Amino acid sequence: MYYPEPLNKLIIALGKLPGVGPKTAQRLAFHLLNAPPGEARDLVTAITEARQKIHYCSVCGNLTDRDLCSICSDPQRDSSIICVVEEARDIIALEKTRQYRGLYHVLQGAISPMDGIGPEQLTVKELLGRLSEREVKEVVLATNADVEGEATALYLARLIAPMEIKVTRLAYGIPVGSDLEYADEITLARAFSGRRQIK
């Protein structure tokens, strides 16, 4: 109505991004119109190339622009331990801790009957394939701490139980640096039951 059509279309397209409302979409659109030509072109190229080149690692499901992702193709990583996560972005979060040197497996989601997502929609079969093929000693279940993540972890734990592989789950507890006062009671209860002796 007020905008010329190409600007209108740009505002609508930007408004589909997560967390971008009409006002922000308008601000971003005006920025992209007034930005130096290089900046708008870089963004267009980056979106196009990322869509073309990025796909899932054929082994673990991580994002990569090669056949094998940088973690699966790294001979330094410990292949006897596999950390199972819901999304590729969870790998980034775990890698930033620099604590873990094993491999990953991305489920591409979590079991959620409400959304019609069962084990068949996830890469559960591929995980079992990897566990039977190689010498895996431990599987760390690092799904989210929400209902779906919990259900998925429980499901996988039962599935892997007969395979004589150690199955572990990330520890629950109070976040480092947080006040006890602000921790919710369920987290606090889990932190209490998971308390460890100070040596």
Add this chain to the structure above:
Amino acid sequence: MYYPEPLNKLIIALGKLPGVGPKTAQRLAFHLLNAPPGEARDLVTAITEARQKIHYCSVCGNLTDRDLCSICSDPQRDSSIICVVEEARDIIALEKTRQYRGLYHVLQGAISPMDGIGPEQLTVKELLGRLSEREVKEVVLATNADVEGEATALYLARLIAPMEIKVTRLAYGIPVGSDLEYADEITLARAFSGRRQIK
């Protein structure tokens, strides 16, 4: 480091948008990777087309995809009154009020010696051209209420004074729906001095 290169480039390009920090850029990038192909393509097309097709109206400086913008080419608009704004987006804000039926003139900024912007960098010459050419009875100065906007309005008012054209400025006062308590003292003083009789 953690990301494959094309994804890294996408995150950097998105991070250059206003109000988009590293975390948001990452979330947007993952969204664009996982979005249906149509959505990413629509955004790329929208950015490209907006950059190609949108330019300034040859008369008023509004954004348009034609030669004349939709306001300048509308015969219903009152051409005897011109409202002067800093940016094309200000036109949208004023149009939404549905109060004004005249024409506009976009300065493409405000006078700001600190940023090296003088009247020569703005469309002041074009404005004076329009005022001398046509039968203009009133110029409404609708620049922002900040230091630069005020200085620009004052400068233009002095420039137009000899032309026997009525020059007006948007009213200052307390925003509709706001609490007196929260109004700053300068606004309140202006609202007081600009008080009007209730008829």
